[in-house]
Amino acid sequence: MNAPGGAPVLAPGHTYASIADTISAIVLAERLGRGWLAGFAVSFLLLQGLLVGTAVLLVQGVGVWGVNVPVAWGLAIVNFVWWIGIGHAGTLISAILLLLRQSWRTSINRFAEAMTLFAVACAGLFPLLHLGRPLRFYYLLPYPNTMDLWPQWRSPLIWDVFAVTTYLTVSFLFWYVGLLPDLATLRDRASRRPARVAYGVLAMGWRGSARHWLRYETAYLLLAGLATPLVVSVHTVVSFDFAVSLVPGWHNALFPPYFVAGAIYSGFAMVLVLAIPLRRAYGLEDFITARHLDNMAKVMLATGLLVAYGYLMEGFVGYYAALPLERFMLANRAGGPYALAFWALVATNVLAPQVLWSEKVRASPWALWVVALTINVGMWLERFVIVITSLHRDFLPSSWGMYYPTRWDWAIFVGTIGLFFCLLFLFIRLLPVISIAEMQGLLSHEEPEAR
Amino acid sequence: MPPLEPLDLARLARELGVAESRLNALSRREFLLLSAGALLVAGAAACRQPVEEIVPYADRPEALADRELLWFASSLPRAGYGRGVLVKSFLGRPIQVEGNPAHPESLGAADPFAQAELLALYDPARSQAALRQGAPATRSEVLVELQAALERHAGRGGERLRVVTGTVTSPTLAARLAALERRFPAMRWVVHEPAGRENVLEGARLAFGRPLEPRLRLDRARVAVCLDADLFFAEPAALRLAREFADRREPELGAGMLRLYAAEPAPGLAGSVADHRLPIRAGRVEALARRLAFLVGAGPETGRLQEREERWLRAAASDLRARRGSGLVAAGAWQPPAVHALAHAINAAAGNVGGTVAYAEPAEARPARGASLAALAQELAGGRVGVLLLLGVDPAYDAPADLPMGSLLARAPFTAHLGLYVDDTAERCLWHLPAAHPLESWGDLRASDGTASIQQPLIAPLYAGWTAYEALGALLGERELSAHQGLRRHWRRQRGGPGFERDWRRWVHDGVVDGTSLPAAALSPRRPPPPEPSPAPTPAEEPAAAGLEAVFRPDLRLWDGRYARNAWLQELPDPVTKLTWDNAAWLSPADAERLGLANGDLVALSLEARTLEAPVWVVPGQAVGSVLLALGSGREGRGFSAYALRSSRSPWDSRGLSLAPLGRRRELACTQGHHRPEGREPARAATLARYRDDPGFASSAAHDPGPRETLYAPSPESSERYAWGMTVDLGRCIGCNACVAACQSENNIPVVGKDEVLRGREMHWLRVDRYYEGDPEAPRVQQQPLACVHCENAPCETVCPVEATVHSREGLNEMVYNRCVGTRYCSNNCPYKVRRFNFLQYSDVTTESLKLGRNPDVTVRNRGVMEKCTYCVQRIQSAKIAAERNSRDVLDGEVVTACQAACPTRAILFGNLLDPGSAVSRSRQAPRLYGLLAELGTRPRTRYLAKITNPHPGLQERS
16 A cells, blocks of 8 residues: 555565565574674663662662652652653554554554553653652552551542553553464464464464454454553643642643653654664564654654643743742743753754654654654653752742752663663564564555465 | 681770780780680670669559659750750650750750750760770779879879869859869869850959859840840850740830840841841951940940941940830850940940849859969970869860860870760870769759759769769769769758758759849949050951951850760751851851852861861851851861861950862752742741731732632541641741750651751751841841641642541641651642651661660651651640540640740740630731741641831831
């Protein structure tokens, strides 16, 4: 299928067999490449930051971080929101674009979903680690107990628990159900017995019968329907952590839509950051084509503009409402001790994506990659600005303070990046990064003569 | 076989308490001897010396069976002067110090120094054993050696015997010293008090011909002028003066309200609440006093001073003349005698004597044949001292720099030091003996008005320390007489009679020996104030070439350094700078700008060829040209010791200080990072005139929109009997930190150390915010104590995911430590930022001695939980239990929070808002009531009364 006026979503000349061969070969046939080994080694090294950082944190307490009063939330929450945001693209691509019948999603949905899962896993660590008493995290869950106590339902943190766990569960199911036909393909193609057994168990007896396909299609569509509201709800709820409070700079009705837009923005940026090297390394240019890159760049541009509008409105409302505290907060962001972070945020998140108006930039994978990476940095800065600069100067000038991240703050952040990439490298080696079945589905639409 | 580990001789020597060199030449016999000794000592460590007159109860008193808290009256010294205290005791352990309401110089209040004595008592770093040249020894050894030394070195009549003490007010100890002087007619008793009151007494000698102590009465004053006199800190009667001041500052007094003028080089407590504060170099205060004397007709004409000084003087003089008989001029103890003489002359001329000021014999005991520390140093250098006893003093640390006491001590053949710590002096003496802490010893102390109090021990001495009385007994050969027996013998001699036993019990019980206050008389100066020295030191302009002025003052947290080992006081934010754990050279903003210095910059200070490295701190209100160097720091590597620059000739201020930036910085731990209110008016104030026009100025509609309409039921159901609330009167608060110290002691609040304060993690539940407004050189200062305000509509409660902070039916915002998981969301959402989080394990739960001092009614919090002010819920509960036993409701005044109890000015009111007659309910009727950040709809239960100032109408208010 050629999209009207665009590049193809699948390079011409492919057959069922060639698709299955190309994609499954990454898992089954290729030896461990040097690139893979090097990438995994670097990621694993970074992962040690998380392991050591967590050990130090659990032994000594959350005081090893830079948090204090007034800035009681630090990098942990910044990172949490950032990772959750990144985790948005997967569901958006998989569910919403599926429902909207955007067939170009097919080649990127699998690893976007995997990316979502890994990002949410990284995100989920932070709220646990940042607790003063992490071993008591289960107090946040509604479980029957002798204290006859439930969580406090008015707290946005409880909503968070539900939003994030729901999102994680649905994302996982969606990803796994989508994997079933491909796991069966791998089972059938694997040459060694352990692989056959492993993939066979995971494929849950998939035989590809018409009944299977019927059930599969129904379940997949239902899950897509279930996941769709989550795209909006998760970051809406995460934004409530801030919006529901009364801290100037947090207490803002604009937060839910602007957080969702920001999440999709950063999610797509992360997909690009991963997809561009991946397609190059494994020769997947036929499947992840220039068309995909172009489309994702356009989504980034659109959501980036929404985010910029959010900043503008935050400023305007603060100014227009003439509340001294709001005005002070704005002035402090732009001219206070953390002004550098704010202006870097404007440069990376508002100015940088404007180059995407140019078709040339959108057509150049490496330019796109740089822009996407810049946007990821920008979205991290955005969370930093929101969390830190709002807290550090709030109502009473006597309690104003500063927050400086410590090496353990950074170690754990870098460590989660290591975790993310470790998981991603394992995923690339163990599971098909592109949905074989769905790619074949594209083929059946496009080139009936190949059947 | 593996080789034997080499013996760690250094460690062994440390453990056995012998010099390492001895171990190297150890014979087999000696080794066995030492081993056996070590074994014995290890076993003996479990023993406590049997203590006289303390026997197990045959019938346990009911109070102990009930684990009830008992209160005992006592007295605690600061620089020798006693302040009456009540000490809370639980199962035989003192756990809290409060003021004794029956004591005339305490009036129920306790300053931070008295309260922190509790921590000093249990300090594991206290000296625990007698030491001879640093090695453990026994008391009998010192007694034997002392006797031998007296015979060999004391000379005829004790002419080579010297005893050094601090200020002595204790009648019993004074009597014993007098006995010693009779026994050794040629000995010398040296009083060494680094921040003593010699200038006060000398000033009186100039005016009256003999040393007298002026007794100030602010309760009768309508105008008071402080000439570098920090009435609420430096004076021994500070607690009483603060109370009298506050009572005279009620705006309801109208024109009768006290007006306070203060001229001082460095901001102090009195200056911060003065209506007109004049920053002025310490050396210029005398010129100011002369000019004031002229203006009120008490002295000859002098030259005009600077314009700002003249305006201040004219206003003060006109007030003194207009309020004849109800004015008061006070000279600070750190000002030279001439200023005191001038103050006496002004008070006499203004008719104040007999009203606001009277004169009494000093409460401190004077040596019959005294000598100065300088003379002692000379004698030591000349080898004319044979036996030197240092009782509770540390001259090696706190002597002026021109008297190198540390090195001179070795010149005497026999030196013995009695002290709570192995301090600089102890290390240089032949003998060190552990002193008994005032909370574990019998004794007596006089307050500045002479009122004597009996000190009673709250616990048997933890480390078998001696009192100074007992140590002197060794000199007199009265070793068998204990402090307790000696005390009773003294008082029986003084006030004996048939009713002595009854009287004695009453004195001990009340904490006051009635009828001991010294009579004060209305005396007029016999002589005119001394004439001006010939080169008139009253230029209108300052000679810039003379350099900066170094001003030495006791530290607002550490006094002269004797409290420097106290972690509570080290972490108590300085009332002016809010610094903890460090001191700094205070610079005025103008000087700092001129020298290009900022907070924390290290400079080399040099004065008379002595130099010192110190960080600077820019202090709004510090006099231009004057640099404050607070005494008392520099121990154990914290801060710098200003004694290194101080000279014995001009101990309080000297010109000629030069200051060279070193280009390096030292991080200083300040608990308040921003000092201007940014137009948010957290601490509100108005002049009396404005208050008359608009009494409700503090709660304008913009600030407090009133209750909002809501669909939600108030939750939870409120109690019908109690609604606890607090009112803090900013007009009475002087920012003295007594409340902060009381809260720390009552609520087992840990100290966190300098590094953690630097990270912004101090744990004080109650803090005193201090804001500056107006001109940085002469700012208006606002003090605002702030703890959890117990919002009725608390933002912290709705965001806690686990219901760890909940509302009680009586309106308390409660923390459930067990339930807290430490999300810290409550702290973020608290607009007052009064919640404190245990980021690390701050509470010391391993040191045994510290466990003894904890309040058993308050949980010791562990790592990872949030905490904050509870309105002293444990005190509320015990009052309720007591009331319920009697089938009645808690009466007003039965619940007194720790901060309220300690407050010298009664600025804090607490009670039941549902009782319309309660003091706190009545305070809610005041028009100057307002709620801090009430515009957020939090409905705080703690409300503030705005401060009303009383400036002179002719003086433009400082802006």
